[in-house]
Amino acid sequence: MKPVIQSLFLRNLFFTLLQPGIVTGLIPYLIVRNQLRSLFAKPFEIHHYLGIGIWFLGLIILTDCIIRFATEGRGTISPADPTKRLVVKGLYRFSRNPMYVGVMLVLIGEAVFCPAIALWMYTISVFIAVSVFVITHEEPRLRNDFGADYEEYCRRVRRWI
Template identity: 55%
Template sequence: MNKQQLRSLALRNLLFTMLQPGMVAGVIPWLLAKQHFRHAFASFGGFRQYAGAVIWLTGLAILLHCITRFALDGMGTLSPADPTRKLVISGLYRYSRNPMYVGVMLLLTGEALFCNAAILWQYSMLLLIIFHLFIIFYEEPRLRRDFGETYVRYSQQVRRWV
């Protein structure tokens, strides 16, 4: 991959990261629970907030690891509009077929815990259901179609979640 292609891939990954997990785990939770966030930041210091921050940071680390694997190993992005060209089975993908979704769920769990906002717990549970259905009815069939027997073997060896 030349410099121009690498730069393009990095920019596309940045764009799709802002548009997808950035919206789902950043903008929308903020809009749903703005007052809860403000109060939590103003009174930061309890165990719940520290635990929420640690869970959030763990989710962020997982998400960034997965995006990096998609770019370097898969030669693509996290977006279905610009998918990987190669099946990514390294890093955290050796233990879960969907660690990026796990990372996003940890981000949301950390935010809900940090803010102690019921609306964020409800939003997180709704997204978990949506993610699960999206994976079963869209992603897995597409991956089987795109990567054939390689994906079938991978899905037999690695669990969907954790």
């Protein structure tokens, strides 16, 4: 593996574990950890399978976006190490923020699988925080970095879905 590609791979792995890993893995686990033993002691019901399906769809979307950020954008998912090129292919043809859609689907899948009010409240809070971050930080930075290309992209593609 070339040093530049290897560095980009390692940076993406680090930021994936750090950001969506904590948001969709560690924090939800900490919220429901006391319920997990009893949850797995019983046979699965329909909502468990539905939750797994939603979670898996979110994971596929998230993975695709991370790969596109590295291969097409030449950067990472982190605002601290952003892409060098505007990514507009794949799922980015349908949503300007499919990575966040993927994160939200993972969280919704977890909340459907383990229906705890605290997990639903956390999921809603994450969506609000992400929305505020996208509107106040990401979009202005992208306008500044990519100018007219980003403006045209915004005219063609919705923010979410």
